[in-house]
Amino acid sequence: MHEIIVTELPPENGEIKGCWYDGYPVHKGHTDDSLNYATVYANEQGIVPDQEQLKADWQRFVDTLRKAGFTVHLVPFPEELNQPDSRYHDAIFNRDSGMMFNGYWIQGKFSARGREIEAEIYSRIIPEMFDVELIDLPGDAYLEFGEVFFLETKEGSYYFGGLSRSNRIGHEFVRDIVQPDHFFLLRSMGYHLDTVFTPVWGPGNTLDAVIVAPDMMRLDSLDLLESLGVEILKIETYDSSGEGKELGDYAVNSLVAPGILVNCCLFQTPGIEKRLESLGIRRYQTPLTYFKYAGGSVHCLTNEVYLSTD
Numbered sequence: 375m376h377e378i379i380v381t382e383l384p385p386e387n388g389e390i391k392g393c394w395y396d397g398y399p400v401h402k403g404h405t406d407d408s409l410n411y412a413t414v415y416a417n418e419q420g421i422v423p424d425q426e427q428l429k430a431d432w433q434r435f436v437d438t439l440r441k442a443g444f445t446v447h448l449v450p451f452p453e454e455l456n457q458p459d460s461r462y463h464d465a466i467f468n469r470d471s472g473m474m475f476n477g478y479w480i481q482g483k484f485s486a487r488g489r490e491i492e493a494e495i496y497s498r499i500i501p502e503m504f505d506v507e508l509i510d511l512p513g514d515a516y517l518e519f520g521e522v523f524f525l526e527t528k529e530g531s532y533y534f535g536g537l538s539r540s541n542r543i544g545h546e547f548v549r550d551i552v553q554p555d556h557f558f559l560l561r562s563m564g565y566h567l568d569t570v571f572t573p574v575w576g577p578g579n580t581l582d583a584v585i586v587a588p589d590m591m592r593l594d595s596l597d598l599l600e601s602l603g604v605e606i607l608k609i610e611t612y613d614s615s616g617e618g619k620e621l622g623d624y625a626v627n628s629l630v631a632p633g634i635l636v637n638c639c640l641f642q643t644p645g646i647e648k649r650l651e652s653l654g655i656r657r658y659q660t661p662l663t664y665f666k667y668a669g670g671s672v673h674c675l676t677n678e679v680y681l682s683t684d
Contacts, residue, residue: 376631377445377679379500381468383432384451389458392425393466398668401464403485403539403565404516410486410565415621416667423664431662435675438660439629442636447679449503452495464489466665467674470518470566471496475552475680480509485516485539504679509551517544520566520674525630528579530555536567560599561592568673569615572626574607577633577654583607585626585646587614607650609643615669624662627671638662638671 383393398413398421415421439446455465465471471493473480481497484490501508511517521536522545533554535545542559549557564570570590576582583605588596590611599606609626616622628637636658641647650657662671 376443377447378439378629379447379449379468379474379677379679380436380439380675381449381466382451383429383466384456387456390456392423393428394423394664394668395425397422399464399488401486401488403518404541405485405538407561407563408485408539408565410669411617412615412621412667412669415619421664421667423667428664431660431664435660435662435672438636438658439676442631442634442656442658444629444631445679447503449499452492452499454495455491464668464670465492465495467520467668467670468496469568469670469674469677470520472500472677473519473522473524473548473680474500474504474506474678475524477506478509478551479504479506480548480551481511482519483511483516483544484518485541486518489518511544511547515544515547516541517548518566519677520568520670521545522548523568523571523573523630524552524554524678524680525573525575525581527575527581527632529581532556532573532581533558534567534571534573535559536564536571537561538563538565538567556602558598558602560595562595563590563592563617564615565669566674568627569624569669570626572628572635572673573630574635574650574653574655575630575632577656579632582653583649585609585628585641587611587626590614590617605649607646609641609646613641613643613646621666624666624669624671627673629672629676634658636660636672638666
C-alpha cells in the first residue's frame, strides 16, 4: 500500500501555543489567482483555532489514513519554524515543499515568498530521513507541489500541474525527471490546483474520472480535461475553496490511491458520492475543522513516498 509523509503538529514552546495559535498568515504568489482567500476570510472573521479541537482532528486524520491502509511516516514539526518570531506554521502542509520520486526529493520553490523557508527546511529533513538525493529547481522556476498530482496507473502515468503559484518552467523541469506518459497543465482560480481539482483513481489502477469545480477553472483547461476521455465529475464551488465571500469546505482536497479517496467530508454536490460508490471507490472522511481556514485539507497535509523500484 502507499506510503505517506505527515508532519506532526507544532508543540507548545514557551509563548508558542500551537498551530496558527495567533491567527493565520496570509500568503500570495505571483498571480492574481494565487491569493489564499481562506486566510483572508479567517483574518476578517478573527478566527483562531481551538487547539484541543485541532489536535483531536489531526489525530483522527492520522488514524483514518492508517485505517484506509496507508503507511504513515510522521515527521516532527521543524523546530526552526516553531519560534516566537516565526509565523510560518503553514509548514504543517508539507505537500507544498517538495516531491519524492525514485530516489530523489525535488525541492519546491515558493512563489509565495513568505513560505520559502519551508522548502529549505524540508530539503534537509526529508532527504536525510529517506536517504534520497536532493534536486533543486532552476532559478527561474516556481513550483509549489499543492499544484501537482502524479499517478502511476496501468494505463501509464499522469501528471496534472496547476499554474496559479507555479510556472511552466517548474513543471517542465519536473516532467523531465518523472517522464509522465500524460502531462497536463491547468489554470484555475484556486491558489493551488488541489483546492479545485482531484483525480479519481479507480480500484483497477486506472484513471476513472476527475473531480473539478468548473466555475473555478479556466475554459481552456476544462477543454484540456475533456481531452482525457474520462468522466468529469463537476462540483459546486462550496465543495472546493469557495468563491466571493463564501468559503468552501475543501472536500475536493483529497488524498487518492487505487480505489481510495480520503477527504474531510462528503461531497455536497448532488450525485457525486453516488457516482464514486458506483466506481468502486472506498470513501473515508476525517473532519479538519480549522485547517480549511489556512486553505488546506487532506491533500495538503500528506505527501507520497515514491522510492526507487530498481
